[in-house]
Amino acid sequence: MQLATITYATALAIMLGWLIWIGKPVLLPVIAAIIALYVLSEAAKWLGGVLVFRHAPSWVLRLLVLVGFTAAIMLLFFLFITSFARVAAALPGYENNLDLLVARAASFLGIEEEPNWRILRDSTLGRFDATRLITPLVNSIEAFGVALFLIVLYASFFFAERLHFASKVAIALGGTEPGDRAMALLNRINERVGKYLLVKTIVNLILGVISLAIMWAIGIEFAVFWAVLIAFLNYVPYFGSLVGVMFPVLTSLAQSGSIGFSLLSLTTLSVAQIFVAGVLEPRLMGRAFNLSPVVVLLALAFWGTLWGIPGAILAVPLTASLVIVFAEVDETRPAAVMLSARGIV
Numbered sequence: 001m002q003l004a005t006i007t008y009a010t011a012l013a014i015m016l017g018w019l020i021w022i023g024k025p026v027l028l029p030v031i032a033a034i035i036a037l038y039v040l041s042e043a044a045k046w047l048g049g050v051l052v053f054r055h056a057p058s059w060v061l062r063l064l065v066l067v068g069f070t071a072a073i074m075l076l077f078f079l080f081i082t083s084f085a086r087v088a089a090a091l092p093g094y095e096n097n098l099d100l101l102v103a104r105a106a107s108f109l110g111i112e113e114e115p116n117w118r119i120l121r122d123s124t125l126g127r128f129d130a131t132r133l134i135t136p137l138v139n140s141i142e143a144f145g146v147a148l149f150l151i152v153l154y155a156s157f158f159f160a161e162r163l164h165f166a167s168k169v170a171i172a173l174g175g176t177e178p179g180d181r182a183m184a185l186l187n188r189i190n191e192r193v194g195k196y197l198l199v200k201t202i203v204n205l206i207l208g209v210i211s212l213a214i215m216w217a218i219g220i221e222f223a224v225f226w227a228v229l230i231a232f233l234n235y236v237p238y239f240g241s242l243v244g245v246m247f248p249v250l251t252s253l254a255q256s257g258s259i260g261f262s263l264l265s266l267t268t269l270s271v272a273q274i275f276v277a278g279v280l281e282p283r284l285m286g287r288a289f290n291l292s293p294v295v296v297l298l299a300l301a302f303w304g305t306l307w308g309i310p311g312a313i314l315a316v317p318l319t320a321s322l323v324i325v326f327a328e329v330d331e332t333r334p335a336a337v338m339l340s341a342r343g344i345v
Contacts, residue, residue, distance in 0.1 A: 033154035
């Protein structure tokens, strides 16, 4: 009996994994829209506490937040398009700077005139063609634009659906009392998940602004684009901050051909990451981010394998939200305890 249960559970897990992987084009924008919905709902609630909007109807607050979200998505897509055009124009110059940097290193080491060095250079940098990167980037931007449009569309409909959700739950459960209990549970879950996602988003925005100020101050090109990328990648723990810093550092090396300038970029951006991750985020997040490091790594491996970089970005918000949901339901609370970092949920 136990063997049969394990077999069925394994088969079910494999089937669900296959469905999640094959359903990526549909599920990814839907899940991203649901996560955005939590953030937007908390933002609307916060906006209602502002003096100017204190007496405004809830639908007005939600409309304002949704319009702001749509405008932010449009600006993000515009930023990607303009940055792509500027990167395409700068690639030949970057290629020349890297070539000169490698030539100086070879001259310093005394191997510039060696035949083996010429063979090595021709087989590495000599094969690099910046123009070959353009077509894949165009396809990626097109897919990114479609995904952003779907996220805005789904989030808009989900926002409107929430207005009638409570009454539909009461009808579905056959009465007011069961519906009230179910809504009370859902409200607790929504409050904790929403606060976690909102605070995490605020932390990432702060990191993006700090990184933008640093890059502008020291003169790294495409500073706005890299700041947005750093903010997004900070959703990925451990590895996201490292990857986010490496892009502008490599840009600084390519644009200047100076190792000293790239070390300055690496040092200043790393200090910003350490401050946010070690000081600011723990104070703001509190117990909301309460995941075991092993669970975080497994979540990154699972969602990253299935959905690539978008999956890695969504992995921790999804897992943290799942732990919060498990903690609010008595039957699944033991699972939340096992997934947490300190056993306190």
